Amino acid sequence: MDAINSSSARKDNLAMIIFVAVVLTAPLWGKLIGAGYPDLLQKFAIFGLFAIGFNLLFGLTGYLSFGHAVFLGVGSYTAAWSFKLLSMNPIPAVIFALLLSGLFAAAIGYVSLKRTGIYFAILTLAFAQMGYNLAYSVLTPITNGETGLRVLRSDPRIIDSAFGVQIEGSPIGSFFGIEMTGYSGFYFCAAMLIVGFYVALRVFRSPFGMKLVAIKSNQTRMEYTGYNPKPYLLTVFIISGMYAGLAGALMVIVDPLAGAERMQWTASGEVVLMTILGGVGTLVGPLLGAAVIKYFENIFSAINETVLQATFDFLPAGLQNFMVAVVHPFVGEGWHLTLGVLFMIVIIFMPGGIMEGIRRLTNWVRRRKE
Amino acid sequence: MDAILIQILNGLDKGGAYALIALGLTLVFGTLGVVNFAHGALFMLGAFVSVTVQNILTISRKVKDESITFFDAYKETPYLEIWWGDTGAMIIDYAVPISIFVAIPVMLLIGLAMERGLIRFFYKREDADQILVTFGLAIVIQEIVKANYGANPIPTPAPEVVAGSAPVGSWVGLGADLVYPWWRMIYLSFALTVIGAVFAFLHYTTFGMVVRAGMHDRETVGLLGINIERRFTIVFGLAAVVAGLAGTMYTPILPPDYHMGMDFLVLSFVVVVVGGMGSLAGAVAAGFLLGILQSFASMNEVKSIFPGIDQIIIYLVAVVVLLVRPRGLMGKD
Numbered sequence: 261m262d263a264i265n266s267s268s269a270r271k272d273n274l275a276m277i278i279f280v281a282v283v284l285t286a287p288l289w290g291k292l293i294g295a296g297y298p299d300l301l302q303k304f305a306i307f308g309l310f311a312i313g314f315n316l317l318f319g320l321t322g323y324l325s326f327g328h329a330v331f332l333g334v335g336s337y338t339a340a341w342s343f344k345l346l347s348m349n350p351i352p353a354v355i356f357a358l359l360l361s362g363l364f365a366a367a368i369g370y371v372s373l374k375r376t377g378i379y380f381a382i383l384t385l386a387f388a389q390m391g392y393n394l395a396y397s398v399l400t401p402i403t404n405g406e407t408g409l410r411v412l413r414s415d416p417r418i419i420d421s422a423f424g425v426q427i428e429g430s431p432i433g434s435f436f437g438i439e440m441t442g443y444s445g446f447y448f449c450a451a452m453l454i455v456g457f458y459v460a461l462r463v464f465r466s467p468f469g470m471k472l473v474a475i476k477s478n479q480t481r482m483e484y485t486g487y488n489p490k491p492y493l494l495t496v497f498i499i500s501g502m503y504a505g506l507a508g509a510l511m512v513i514v515d516p517l518a519g520a521e522r523m524q525w526t527a528s529g530e531v532v533l534m535t536i537l538g539g540v541g542t543l544v545g546p547l548l549g550a551a552v553i554k555y556f557e558n559i560f561s562a563i564n565e566t567v568l569q570a571t572f573d574f575l576p577a578g579l580q581n582f583m584v585a586v587v588h589p590f591v592g593e594g595w596h597l598t599l600g601v602l603f604m605i606v607i608i609f610m611p612g613g614i615m616e617g618i619r620r621l622t623n624w625v626r627r628r629k630e
Numbered sequence: 631m632d633a634i635l636i637q638i639l640n641g642l643d644k645g646g647a648y649a650l651i652a653l654g655l656t657l658v659f660g661t662l663g664v665v666n667f668a669h670g671a672l673f674m675l676g677a678f679v680s681v682t683v684q685n686i687l688t689i690s691r692k693v694k695d696e697s698i699t700f701f702d703a704y705k706e707t708p709y710l711e712i713w714w715g716d717t718g719a720m721i722i723d724y725a726v727p728i729s730i731f732v733a734i735p736v737m738l739l740i741g742l743a744m745e746r747g748l749i750r751f752f753y754k755r756e757d758a759d760q761i762l763v764t765f766g767l768a769i770v771i772q773e774i775v776k777a778n779y780g781a782n783p784i785p786t787p788a789p790e791v792v793a794g795s796a797p798v799g800s801w802v803g804l805g806a807d808l809v810y811p812w813w814r815m816i817y818l819s820f821a822l823t824v825i826g827a828v829f830a831f832l833h834y835t836t837f838g839m840v841v842r843a844g845m846h847d848r849e850t851v852g853l854l855g856i857n858i859e860r861r862f863t864i865v866f867g868l869a870a871v872v873a874g875l876a877g878t879m880y881t882p883i884l885p886p887d888y889h890m891g892m893d894f895l896v897l898s899f900v901v902v903v904v905g906g907m908g909s910l911a912g913a914v915a916a917g918f919l920l921g922i923l924q925s926f927a928s929m930n931e932v933k934s935i936f937p938g939i940d941q942i943i944i945y946l947v948a949v950v951v952l953l954v955r956p957r958g959l960m961g962k963d
Binding site for chain 1: 665704749751756757759760761762763765766767768769770772773774776777844892896899900907937938941942945946949952953956
């Protein structure tokens with residue numbers, strides 16, 4: 261909230277420059293923390309976008325959507341079809357994914373936003389489950405069901421074939437000849453992230469953003485001042501859905517495969533978790549949350565029993581086995597357990613997430629100085 | 631006619647499970663005002679009580695197989711069979727019904743611990759926080775079960791005696807090919823009994839009266855000098871037991887796995903919403919109604935007209951109900 265009041269154009273520009281610098285140098289500082297490889301950095305950017313978009317809805321208006329993954333899925337499938345039918349160029353894939361996920365968001369939002377609170381959460385959940393179930397059953401011709409939608413060499417690709425572009429090996433997204441894998445894939449995602457972050461910043465600072473915050477703090481009072489909250493809610497729901505669609509499209513752009521499991525409610529839960537962990541209603545929080553979760557997922561799920569044995573090697577044998585037995589359920593396959601525990605701890609003790617932690621810390625330091 | 635009857639019957643047992651879970655959800659929402667996303671996990675825990683009981687009963691050691699004479703063969707034989715022979719084997723056979731008696735105290739304890747240990751700190755927090763913390767708890771419970779029991783469904787068969795199907799068709803004179811599995815029939819009557827017991831408890835005991843009063847106006851009941859908090863804690867325990875029993879008895883119909891809770895939870899929410907948030911009768915009615923609807927939607931005749939309808943019918947109904955009649959079928963206000 262205070263972020264909005266203390267806004268000044270110069271401060272925002274500075275923040276934007278720092279943000280761009282941090283994102284573009286990610287491969288460098290990523291190396292320092294052991295995240296310096298493109299796959300993980302791509303995930304940071306993609307899930308960061310997803311969380312930023314989710315936060316626009318949940319953070320600003322307080323409407324908790326439990327079905328945001330459905331837009332992720334729509335974006336993925338659209339991008340995959342754009343790859344199959346039009347071109348391996350990511351640009352049309354992104355454009356179509358934005359359009360279609362926006363369309364879906366408009367339809368789902370129109371219905372869901374008729375209710376608030378728990379009902380809204382359950383309605384969005386119902387829509388997401390509907391989408392997921394359909395993708396697995398009837399829509400198999402479009403989604404290829406359980407196998408997932410693959411981009412094949414033999415697909416028509418009208419635009420590509422018109423320009424005589426040939427594909428050797430397995431199809432990979434290519435931005436006018438630059439293959440969308442590795443660091444070039446990351447930089448494409450990073451560019452999208454920067455654009456997404458900028459748009460979010462503008463929304464936060466705009467009168468439109470103010471109205472959204474007004475909806476969160478007191479919807480009735482807002483109605484009394486003569487504003488109808490519905491159009492604003494629907495608009496932000498669509499924007500938020502488009503962010504998710506973009507994230508879904510990027511997933512396909514860096515790895516041409518779309519599966520229905522991306523739409524499951526667990527995926528919707530994950531983005532909620534990222535947003536909360538980072539800090540609801542803050543600009544950078546969701547991005548931080550997404551990065552932290554993906555970073556630890558990467559580290560934790562790679563740890564197995566052998567690694568643990570080695571880690572606790574310095575302890576006496578009995579204690580070593582005990583420690584391994586204690587820690588083992590939380591790593592490797594059990595990474596989700598750690599995630600669940602972390603989630604609960606954050607909500608119980610620090611509902612403001614990492615950003616609140618940082619704020620508390622700086623306040624404490626400042627007080628110590630005085 | 632036969633086809634319709636069989637679909638209704640098929641829908642009833644699933645509807646029974648929905649009704650039991652939704653009943654607990656509504657009870658907790660009506661009294662404590664908390665939307666419990668971990669309620670499905672309680673259903674799943676109940677199912678795993680019966681897996682555990684079955685595992686304990688079948689603890690075994692290797693015994694020399696006497697029927698094979700030309701070489702030494704060993705087979706796993708449960709201790710119960712070694713000690714008591716056929717009686718032991720029968721006890722193992724009845725693992726699922728026996729686990730009911732284990733499930734009641736275990737689920738009660740889990741429920742009370744959950745309310746005292748976590749939920750009570752969230753009465754005054756926002757809806758979103760309640761949803762999120764119970765959602766986190768559900769993940770934790772689910773992952774603990776997964777770590778201990780693996781990710782695959784575990785078969786827990788019904789007792790031998792009721793393994794077959796009841797010739798329902800010939801009872802009512804509709805042809806012998808109309809059959810209904812015994813266990814599903816047992817589940818249905820079990821569900822109805824539990825539902826009846828909960829309603830009787832709420833309507834004919836002083837405790838139940840206070841709880842109902844508390845559902846209407848918590849503050850006034852508190853002002854009358856009644857310790858409403860304590861009673862609501864017990865209500866939470868009761869809801870946990872109901873969900874747990876629903877899961878325990880459901881294991882022969884659906885071999886339990888760690889994510890069954892969430893699968894049922896999402897549907898049960900829809901049931902509660904359709905029935906009317908806070909209306910117990912509505913939850914039960916909607917549970918059976920949606921169970922039957924789902925069963926009709928999975929008929930081939932229906933599917934050929936509306937492909938995929940069986941996958942989405944429940945959600946579709948929920949969307950329509952929320953839009954047309956937001957308070958649900960039987961909800962007040």
